[in-house]
Amino acid sequence: MSGNPVIAPAHLGWAGIARLGLVQSALGAIVMLASSLLNRIMVVEYATAAALPAGLVAFHYGVQLSRPKWGHGSDAGWRRTPWIIGGMAMLGGGGLLATFATTQLSGPFWPVLGLLVLAYAMIGIGVGASGTSLLALLASRTAEARRPAAASLTWIMMIVGIVISAGVAGALLDPYSPARLINVAAGVVAVAFTLTCIAVWGVEGAPQAEAKRDAVPFGEALRGIWNDPLTRLFSIFVFFSMLAYSMQDLILEPFSGLVFGLTPGQSTSLSGVQHQGVLAGMILVGVGGHAFGGKAGLKLKRWIVLGCIASAAALALLALAARAGPGWPLAINVAALGFANGMFAVAAIGSMLELAGRGGPGHEGIRMGLWGAAQASAFGIGGFAGAIAVDGLRAIVSETALAFELVFAAEAVLFLGAAMIALRLNDSMGAATRPAQREALA
Structure with missing residues (x-):
């Protein structure tokens, strides 16, 4: 060096x-x-x-x-x-x-x-x-x-x-x-x-020779960050939360058509309602995360937990919607799901930014890469898993609505599991900050 x-x-x-x-x-x-x-x-x-x-x-x-x-x-x-x-x-x-x-x-x-x-x-x-x-x-x-x-x-x-x-x-x-x-x-x-x-x-300015770092071999660098318990726990959280997030991607519009009788144009509009909810949730957390006092990292974890629990609740209501059928306020339900998804997603991204520098500068890229890989694998698996689960259940159970009900309920359980992992993140984050606080008071 x-x-x-x-x-x-x-x-x-x-x-x-x-x-x-x-x-x-x-x-x-x-x-x-x-x-x-x-x-x-x-x-x-x-x-x-x-x-x-x-x-x-x-x-x-x-x-x-x-x-x-x-x-x-x-x-x-x-x-x-x-x-x-x-x-x-x-x-x-x-x-x-x-x-x-x-x-x-x-x-x-x-x-x-x-x-x-x-x-x-x-x-x-x-x-x-x-x-x-x-x-x-x-x-x-x-x-x-x-x-x-x-x-x-x-x-x-x-x-x-x-x-x-x-x-x-x-x-x-x-x-x-x-x-x-x-x-x-x-x-x-x-x-x-x-x-x-x-x-x-x-944006980065001119390169500076004194800022160049000695390259650590990739395998050694990856093992090093994976051995950090907080980084590993956050990677597991990203995978499970994004798996729950993505499972409804390919089935929500078919659900609205098969169970509620919506036309293709109406189901597309329903997807737009969901994205509007996502934007609203992101704006809430973005403004709230910047405007309100307190430790940013710990605050973001609370938004993550709240967003995961709210997503689970919205999916549980969608499971009930499958049973209730036409007459259920589907657009409001989907907007609420989007809002909750936006809350937890942007809080998770903010936490990535906050945790990426853990262990000092020079490791942000590989940490972001690890979490990006966890997210990509969850998205790749989640969409297919949701669609395959619905197709398989429709072949087994007598009612199409029941197939969707069971898949939405499974997604809700996944989000509750992600919320439990996020609670552990809260504890780990607090434990990580206490030594620094004691050191500052010494």
Whole structure:
């Protein structure tokens, strides 16, 4: 290690945090292209089985298990900006390749499948490298008191990016043609990549030789952070909470159609109501986490527990809705679920930012990578598990509504389990802060 002192970088102001939020918007825009728009094109315009896009999306989550490696790479380097820009370039290239391959689905299947697998691998790598490095930069450069609001702001901007890009791309795609699809995708990627470059330009400042760290081998670094009980417990929490969060992704709209008789347009509107609830929950925690006094980390854990319990309650009500059928206030129930999900999700992201620097600077990337891998694996498993569970139960039980009721009840139990883990996080966080407090009083 160099004998020169390490110069601590200045904390980001709100303008700098908002700039990094623009990168989240760009990430969300390209991911929307791959996971939502192309999903619809494959199934409707090219009449492929829904399992193809679902499998590709799950595969891209699987590729994101490499997130700790990308985070470690940005930890060991001079700066995180090249990883953010390079990851975005990989993501954009994967999005364009996936779009081109989709337009070839009317031809021989196996060569096109090979292109799609390569494209979604690039998408997974790009999201992992860029997203992990972005969160590590945000964690290392945001003051503790601002982390809840910073997490809320950046995630809201990501959702806004998804909404805007989906609306604009949808409007420009009519009337559909393969050439128009490629042009729209190229426009989304070009705008997203340009926005990323502008957003991160100059945020880190000039590289400084005295700030460079000796690289620790990846395996040693990963074992080191996994041996930290708080980091390990938080990783387990991220997996179980995000598993519960994602299990309803693929079944909520079919539930509204099969049990409540909603039309496709009405079920899509119901999904919009849920996302509005998510935004409201994120804003509440972001504003509350910044405005109210107290230790930020401990406060966020309380929001996590409250959000998980509220999510479990909303899912239990959805289970009752399956039994009650039409006449149940479904939109209010779904809005409440979204609100509770938004509360716990943004509090969890804020806690990631707060815990990423545990053990000193230089490890934010690999910690964010570990938690990102836990989240990606939960999302990859959760959506499929929910859909498969409903299909399997519908084949066994006599009523479709009962199948959904049992799955929603199982999700509620998962959220209660996540809340219990979060309570242990509260205890662990308090134990971690007490020695520092005693030292300060000595």
